[in-house]
Amino acid sequence: MFGNSWHIGRIFGIPLRVHISWFLVFALVAWQGRSYFPYVLPQFPSWEYWTMGIVAALLLFASVLVHELGHCLVALRYRIPIAQITLFIFGGMAQIRREAPTPKAEFLIAIAGPIVSVGVGVGFWLFAALPGAPPEMTAVSEHLRNINLMLAIFNLVPGYPLDGGRVLRAALWAWSKNFHKATRQAARAGQGFAVLLMLVGAWDLVAGLAIGGVWFLLIGAFLYTAAHNTHRQVAFQESVTGLRVGDVMTSEVVVLEAGMTLDEAVDNYFLRFGYGGFPVVHNGRLVGMLTLKELKTIPRSQWGTLTVGEVMAPHSLQAEIHPDEPITAAMERMFHDDRSRLVVRDGDKVRGLVTRSGIARFLDLRQR
Structure with missing residues (x-):
């Protein structure tokens, strides 16, 4: 938007x-x-x-x-x-x-x-x-x-996403102790107010007040769409409530050695497995992540000389998550840091990988 x-x-x-x-x-x-x-x-x-x-x-x-x-x-x-x-x-x-x-x-x-x-x-x-x-x-x-x-x-006005709708959600949340239920109700109120605005806009158009009518219609359509998207977002959040990272992660982790060339990594791993990225290890220790994002920045002519360790994104605490954390925490971190995958780690042991595509596939299968 x-x-x-x-x-x-x-x-x-x-x-x-x-x-x-x-x-x-x-x-x-x-x-x-x-x-x-x-x-x-x-x-x-x-x-x-x-x-x-x-x-x-x-x-x-x-x-x-x-x-x-x-x-x-x-x-x-x-x-x-x-x-x-x-x-x-x-x-x-x-x-x-x-x-x-x-x-x-x-x-x-x-x-x-x-x-x-x-x-x-x-x-x-x-x-x-x-x-x-x-x-x-x-x-x-x-x-x-x-x-x-x-x-x-x-x-x-008490209709989400307006400030009054958020005040309404706070009151409903305090009363029901249920954030998702309160958000749904506030979003419905927002949709009702949006429809009212669009009806006023249509009436203004009929009455010959073109500018005011179009303005009310546009604002009403925007508020209705925002409230509808909030309703869908709540439904999604409810569908993942209780899910942990360990429930969704891929436990079979394929890793790259930091010393191998990019040519070797592409031919023997990216093309063979079809994954968008791999953890990188050196002497058995996790040191980073190499994804297609990093590969695309390197000219093809340099793949035979540059090593994975020279191109990879160095590992950081933001790139890992514990298997007992909620799946929403993993999604939020990936969105915030623009990452496609996180290493699932319990202490010093790598338990698996959680990826955006893996979460999407899991939820798709769960809803069938």
Whole structure:
């Protein structure tokens, strides 16, 4: 979804990205200013209305960013890592790597964003009320006050994935003691609200309000899809509940010697077994992993001279996992570190390998 986005910096150590669709919002807010500000400030030059519209769009960018930072800072307080913040056509999204550990943490992380938006709205209200403030500053501040307060109210609608839906999930989780059940119910509420938005959009289109109608339809479709995907994700998580790494791993491990050439590794192992990667050992000790990813970076002409040990990815604790850990922990680590496989290790002994493709095959067979 966020493929066409650009990294523009970091804030509190969190990567900040802007999706290409955000520029459409920027243009719409600036263009809206061209029609809104003449209504509140008649008889100003046209270029001033455009300037106020652009300033309002930039301040909206900052407002959405601060809203997402509210979520992130509370999540970091609970030691939940943040992958990035992305600003896109429907606002912003903080990509939080793990779910909250408790209903209280979920509530505080969710409510932080709307509280920040209300605070920002109050801040703009105070700017607008400053005695002697230029009329342009007052008009822009009042405009941003209204937008931030509307964003806070909209986000508090109790339907996942909106902040209000996460607040609802926290309450249902605390009441039922069942995270997955609470998520399903909050996602259904989100789908219901999304359908309502799309009905409003269809009504606006019939009534001739084309821009508002299309906007409601797009937001409704986005929320419905997000809630539906959350519902599917919960079903998947429930299907792997109780599964350990040892249940899914491949116990017959084929290893490469660090001293063999890449030619030998490809001809005698990669082509013969058809695997995407192999653990590498030296004097019986695990020292790394060689996968197709590393092989593709080496010119074919050098395969006869370079050894596996020179090309492999060195072994680290992040590349191994204990057989008693839940399978979800292995999946999360592979996704986080962009790995296709992990070594299953119990103390100094290698027990097996767990791979993305192996997990997929296991779950496919289990569902048949």
